[in-house]
Amino acid sequence: MSILSALAHVQAMESMRAVPLTEYRHRRLSGRPLVIVPLAMAGEAGAPLAAMVGSSRRTGTLLVVPQPRNRDQRFAFAAGLGRIVVDYIDSFRHNRRGEDERSLYTDAPQVLVPNPGGVKALADLGRMCRFRSTSGPHAVPDVVPEFGMWLTFLVDRAEQAGTSLLLPVTRMLAEHWATGQSTLEDQNLASLMAWISPPAGLSVEQAMAEAENPDVCPPAGPTTSPEFDNRDLAPAIRRFDTARALGDPRALATAESDLRELIAGQIQPTWRMVWEAISLLRSVREAPQTARRFERDCAAFTRYSDDRDAGGLPQRKRDTAISAARRLSRLERALADFESETAFDDRFVRADRRSAGEAFAGTVVETESGRTVTTAKNRRVPRPRVTVRTEDPVRLVADTRLISPSMPAGHKAVIVSVLPDGDATLVVVEVTGGMGRSVAPKPGTVPELGQSIDYLPDPGWRPEPRFPASDHTPWTHSAGPDGPDIESAVPEDAAAEEWGNDD
Amino acid sequence: MNAPVDERLAALRGSAKRLDYNARSLAALQNNPRCTLRALLDASGSDKAAIAAHAGHPSPFGQSVFALARGNAFETMVKDNGCAELVRVLRETLQLTLPEVGYEDLNNVGGDGRAAVRHDRTAQVLLQAARGDGDGTLFDHPMLRLRVGGHEAFLEPDLVAFRIDGRFHIVEIKSFPILDGQADPTQVRAATTQACAYIIALRDLLARAGIDGQAVSDTVVLVAPKDFTNRPTAAFVDARKQVAALSRQLSRIERIGDLVDLVPEGLTFDLDLDEEQRPRRPAGELTASLDRVLVTYRPDCLNHCEMAFYCRSRARAEASLDVLGPVVREQFGGIDTTTMVMGLAHGELQPSEAQSEMADALRHAARLRAELEGLGGAA
Incomplete structure (x- = not known):
């Protein structure tokens, strides 16, 4: 965070309303996203309690596990949710563009959850499902492992900056709006919405107080509020268990519908709020380079989809040394690209970097537009220089490569010198690219006297790092034949997954 | 022990029953050692949840019956039959060569569950073991004491200490899962914080008998469910850094005596409960008392301190940047x-x-x- 974003939060706190942090929305918002609101049972590892899922506000399906500790019911739930999610994903696996192997699907799915906890819940569910066997003593429906693998793919992809296949709406909101509360509280969808768009007739203060009252705003999950658990849910589950133990079909049906009703009451407010957040986010213009990032999402989706078609194995439990290195390198590059792209597109983000001295904007006060140099290959090339006067606290040094959103595409420059000039700074910049092929630069490709111009560092092109093949892993980084690598490829003993200690 | 300080602390607590340090107050101690209000409330054994509620900012830390049931069921399962499952995990997962296992239950002493009695018994048994006498290997629910701010507090660890190769190890039994060899880092950290307090308390106990601190290992054994199953697995957690950090905080923490001296004479957080445990003291009066003590609010407090909502409202009223977080x-x-x-x-x-x-x-x-x-x- 820079002092500028920090100031935005202070402004929000002073004025008691959210203030914009960005000019654009930098995440793609699908025309047909699939919203999932997952609920899990407190204290249990990956024991789903319910989920509401659907791709429009009016067509939400509520799925409930009446007894989350019961293994069969859990996997029946996973199959039900899995069918909806896999059908949704499959609906994007039709239209391809381009030639044979290099062709890509033209669209990709987008799953939205309320908060980061929702991503974690899907990760747990994915882990729980992807190794399940569809035959043998603990067989699960075919869709369960398929669902698990897709979820794992989405969760993995969500780690990468700038992607949009799986996102918590709280993150999208907090990327665009600064509130007068902490990052921790911004993870509460209701509090965040209280700042951005309080319910009609309520002040932000009142809306915030309601957002933290579980009786007015049930938590957006994945865990339900302890009061609800103790007061309502536990007795309802007990009634269900009793009815089942007695084998009384009418009592069972009543108990089950009571449970559904209870859980619906907890989940529906969040469901509505997620859709409200989505329509708020739609009102923010999408940034120009979002489309390019989406292209990469489509490529990743196509690759994984082809892997599924080829019957690929479930993702490993743990990365090997090489895949971990590859993953890290990919994440780092994606983050650097995302930061640079958002700054290029967005004046707000750029201002943020300017206040930190990592970019600058100013006026051209001197130009040397006819300047040329002779290269080592004895070719004369244009190398015009311009001096930019800026009031920004520039911390960039000579030889930094620059790009500029104020110039035509392809414009490249490098810093020659940075000198103080009273309260301001003079930056001498040499234009190195984007001027055409002749000795005289094409008109409009060199900044002109008096022009206002923005510069920021060029993240540059980096070669794809190369890693050793998996059979050439140095011994220091490979696990022996008894090591975890072998074991992790084998699904764990399904029978071990018992849910004892029913109380 | 400092009698006048004790009296002042007792006055701060007033008529309410004294509460001991628990997992949450220990976490608060490590996460926010400099908060004066927290230090005074914890040291005096005041009921922070009740005080916060009466001050109009009830704490959100109700525990779900499901989480409780799961935690208890798991612990019982691990400790059943003289810790049979625990011993299996120590032997199989951690590949420890435990010879004959002796199990000592220190939950009560001949039916006497009083803290002081249990502490004496704990001291007796553990010192005996440390000196190499006696055949205990596993010690269930020892009662330890920890010095916080120059004041002794009883700790009732929900744990087993076991002794191997002449060293004690602290075992933490937790019901969050170890998924594919990894557990949630915040939960591991909280568990380790607790274990660190026990390590320090145990070392303290041994030191008083002239036994070197090396007799207690810095490595904690975390026992938790494996993946999505109910079967336990175990992992070593290196707590060296956290032990050092907690010791430093404990020694650096302003002496409770000094803090008490800063508090106006006659100040109390007493709720003046009636027979039905309803506070009789006017809420405004309580808030006025709380307002006279310094707080160090951080948004993170919302995760572990009962007073956090009260402190947040104070920080908001003061337009403090603390509201926005570090x-x-x-x-x-x-x-x-x-x-x-x-x-x-x-x-x-x-x-x-x-x-x-x-x-x-x-x-x-x-x-x-x-x-x-x-x-x-x-x-």
């Missing part, structure tokens, strides 16, 4: 309130010498934001 706060080193930030940003306040650099940066940032807002680019 990430925002550290951008404005040396400035405490939003009023000051805005004043400096708009050039309405004269910066002090130390603030002049910050003020320049703020004015620049404010100019940029004004430009952006003028453009009206965002929704």
Whole structure:
């Protein structure tokens, strides 16, 4: 965070309303996203309690596990949710563009959850499902492992900056709006919405107080509020268990519908709020380079989809040394690209970097537009220089490569010198690219006297790092034949997954 | 022990029953050692949840019956039959060569469950073991004492200490899962914090008998469910850093005596409960008492301190930057309130010498934001 974003939060706190942090929305918002609101049972590892899922506000399906500790019911739930999610994903696996192997699907799915906890819940569910066997003593429906693998793919992809296949709406909101509360509280969808768009007739203060009252705003999950658990849910589950133990079909049906009703009451407010957040986010213009990032999402989706078609194995439990290195390198590059792209597109983000001295904007006060140099290959090339006067606290040094959103595409420059000039700074910049092929630069490709111009560092092109093949892993980084690598490829003993200690 | 300090602390607590340090107050101690209000409430054994509720800011830390049931069921299962499952995990997963296992239950002493009695018995048994006498290997629910702010507090660890190769190890039994060899780092950290307090308390006990601290290992054994199953697995957690950090905080923490001296004479957090445990003291009077004590609020407190909502409302009323959290706060080193930030940003306040650099940066940032807002680019 820079002092500028920090100031935005202070402004929000002073004025008691959210203030914009960005000019654009930098995440793609699908025309047909699939919203999932997952609920899990407190204290249990990956024991789903319910989920509401659907791709429009009016067509939400509520799925409930009446007894989350019961293994069969859990996997029946996973199959039900899995069918909806896999059908949704499959609906994007039709239209391809381009030639044979290099062709890509033209669209990709987008799953939205309320908060980061929702991503974690899907990760747990994915882990729980992807190794399940569809035959043998603990067989699960075919869709369960398929669902698990897709979820794992989405969760993995969500780690990468700038992607949009799986996102918590709280993150999208907090990327665009600064509130007068902490990052921790911004993870509460209701509090965040209280700042951005309080319910009609309520002040932000009142809306915030309601957002933290579980009786007015049930938590957006994945865990339900302890009061609800103790007061309502536990007795309802007990009634269900009793009815089942007695084998009384009418009592069972009543108990089950009571449970559904209870859980619906907890989940529906969040469901509505997620859709409200989505329509708020739609009102923010999408940034120009979002489309390019989406292209990469489509490529990743196509690759994984082809892997599924080829019957690929479930993702490993743990990365090997090489895949971990590859993953890290990919994440780092994606983050650097995302930061640079958002700054290029967005004046707000750029201002943020300017206040930190990592970019600058100013006026051209001197130009040397006819300047040329002779290269080592004895070719004369244009190398015009311009001096930019800026009031920004520039911390960039000579030889930094620059790009500029104020110039035509392809414009490249490098810093020659940075000198103080009273309260301001003079930056001498040499234009190195984007001027055409002749000795005289094409008109409009060199900044002109008096022009206002923005510069920021060029993240540059980096070669794809190369890693050793998996059979050439140095011994220091490979696990022996008894090591975890072998074991992790084998699904764990399904029978071990018992849910004892029913109380 | 300092009798007058004890009296002052007892007066702060008033008529209520004394509460001992628990997992949450220990976590609060490690996460926010400098908070005076927290230190006084914890040291006096006051009921923070009841006080916060009466002050109009009930704490949200109800525990779900499901979580409780799961935790208890798991612990019982691990400890059943003289810790049979625990021993299996120690032997199979951690590949420890445990010879004959002796199990000592220190839950009560011949039916006497009083803290002091149990502490004496714990001391007797553990010292015997440390000296190599007696055949105990596993010690269930020992009663330890920890010095916090120059004041002794009883700790009732929900754990087993076991002894192997002449060293004690602390075992933490937790019901969050170890998924594919990894557990949630915040939960591991909280568990380790607890274990650290026990390590320090146990070392303290041995030191008083002249036994070196090395007799207690820095490595904690975490026992938790494996993946999504109910079967336990175990892992070693290196707690060296956290033990050092907690010891430092314990020694650095201002002596409770000094803190008590700063509090106005006659101040109390007493709720004056009636027979039905309803507070009789007017809420306004309680809040006035609380308001006279310094607090150090951080948003993170919302995760572990019962008083957090009260402190947050105070921080909001003071327009304190603490409300926004450390990430925002550290951008404005040396400035405490939003009023000051805005004043400096708009050039309405004269910066002090130390603030002049910050003020320049703020004015620049404010100019940029004004430009952006003028453009009206965002929704």
